[in-house]
Amino acid sequence: MATPAIDGAAVTALWSVMFRNSQAAERAGTQPEMVRVVAVSKTKLVSLIRQVYDAGHQDIDWHFIGHLQSNKVKTLLVPNLAMVEGVDNEKVANVLDRVVSSLGRNPLKVFVQVNTSEEASKSGIDPSGCAAFAEHIKLRCPNLVFSGLMTIGMPDYTSTPENFGTLLNCRLEVCKALGVAEDQCDLSMGMSGDFEQAIEMGSTNVRVGSTIFGPTIMQRSNLTSDFKVLVLVNCIFML
Numbered sequence: 001m002a003t004p005a006i007d008g009a010a011v012t013a014l015w016s017v018m019f020r021n022s023q024a025a026e027r028a029g030t031q032p033e034m035v036r037v038v039a040v041s042k043t044k045l046v047s048l049i050r051q052v053y054d055a056g057h058q059d060i061d062w063h064f065i066g067h068l069q070s071n072k073v074k075t076l077l078v079p080n081l082a083m084v085e086g087v088d089n090e091k092v093a094n095v096l097d098r099v100v101s102s103l104g105r106n107p108l109k110v111f112v113q114v115n116t117s118e119e120a121s122k123s124g125i126d127p128s129g130c131a132a133f134a135e136h137i138k139l140r141c142p143n144l145v146f147s148g149l150m151t152i153g154m155p156d157y158t159s160t161p162e163n164f165g166t167l168l169n170c171r172l173e174v175c176k177a178l179g180v181a182e183d184q185c186d187l188s189m190g191m192s193g194d195f196e197q198a199i200e201m202g203s204t205n206v207r208v209g210s211t212i213f214g215p216t217i218m219q220r221s222n223l224t225s226d227f228k229v230l231v232l233v234n235c236i237f238m239l
């Protein structure tokens with residue numbers, strides 16, 4: 001239930017996360033504004049999301065994060081969507097590229113999702129394939145902008161330093177293959193339980209959900225029955 005008290009708690013929690021973010025950035029020897037905080041709203045009520053949205057001072061962008069199926073791409077592309085975090089195969093990239101082109105909208109930024117856990121998982125490209133996939137996006141998907149790499153970490157959504165290290169290595173390989181500087185490739189890693197550690201290891205985009213909005217009880221029926229609901233619950237903004 002989103003009572004005003006709970007709404008207030010989410011805004012307070014957001015400011016606390018922003019503060020911890022800036023302290024971790026300082027420890028990492030970087031500027032706080034170099035690390036984007038993506039507030040992950042999942043299945044939260046729109047009224048609660050609105051409170052946190054209204055508390056933001058800076059420009060706000062919407063990110064879609066999570067696994068994207070190619071047959072759902074069209075519904076997702078609301079005009080102001082800035083970023084898709086989680087493209088992990090050529091088919092989805094090609095469909096996204098075609099749909100963006102047909103809509104005549106601005107090119108869409110994408111992060112490539114990497115499976116850094118060495119465990120069988122349904123989403124995320126193998127680290128050995130990330131450079132070739134980033135090249136595919138750059139050379140064959142003119143309506144997409146390769147912008148970085150994203151990882152969830154372990155299948156239970158926790159991360160180890162090894163997960164973060166693997167993503168750092170992927171960035172080295174991708175930047176070499178594309179001939180771009182490392183600061184042209186964001187690293188999206190770190191969630192509620194480990195975002196400070198991720199920042200200290202070089203993350204430039206942390207995705208924080210439950211620490212801001214409270215725990216999420218995922219209702220499968222909400223996630224699968226109607227993609228419009230799926231878009232809503234996965235719409236992310238960054239502050």
Ligand SMILES: *Cc1c(COP(=O)(O)O)cnc(C)c1O
Pocket residue numbers: 040042065066152157191192193207208209210211
């Ligand atoms: C839910 C989710 C998050 C946020 O996780 P918390 O642990 O609640 O901060 C980040 N990334 C992805 C892909 C998610 O699904």
